[in-house]
Amino acid sequence: MEAPENLKNNKPAGPADYLANERTFLAWIRTSIALMGFGFVIVKFAVFIRQVGYAIGGKVMITGQGYSGEIGVFMVALGAVMASLSYLRYRHIEKQLIKNKFFPSKWLSALVTLCIVFGSILLVLYLLPNI
Numbered sequence: 001m002e003a004p005e006n007l008k009n010n011k012p013a014g015p016a017d018y019l020a021n022e023r024t025f026l027a028w029i030r031t032s033i034a035l036m037g038f039g040f041v042i043v044k045f046a047v048f049i050r051q052v053g054y055a056i057g058g059k060v061m062i063t064g065q066g067y068s069g070e071i072g073v074f075m076v077a078l079g080a081v082m083a084s085l086s087y088l089r090y091r092h093i094e095k096q097l098i099k100n101k102f103f104p105s106k107w108l109s110a111l112v113t114l115c116i117v118f119g120s121i122l123l124v125l126y127l128l129p130n131i
Contacts, residue, residue: 013097021093028086028108032079035116039075042068067126071119078115085111 046068089108096102 012100017097025086025090029083032082036076036079039072042072071122075119082112
């Protein structure tokens, strides 16, 4: 692996590096908020369907196994975990920039990707019987 440009020239990290780190952190925060919002919508939609069923006839006709509540809570929890991990990554990179020793890491991206793929698979398995 080739060393980053600022280590080749042995230049200290500048404002652009710190601002890029902050922009990346804010992007992760926006993504975690979106996941939490999506999870909230999934949970509330299941509650809405149940309430509509009770209002129009007393019997609820919901197809599928009814795991939308659990999937929604999982997505909200994933968003909260992502926000926490992104802050830890932000602080870690900031310390590396201060020491002028930046070593890229892909663990947060890989973890979030795996969790989203897992959540997507759960949603697909939940929705398939309804097609």
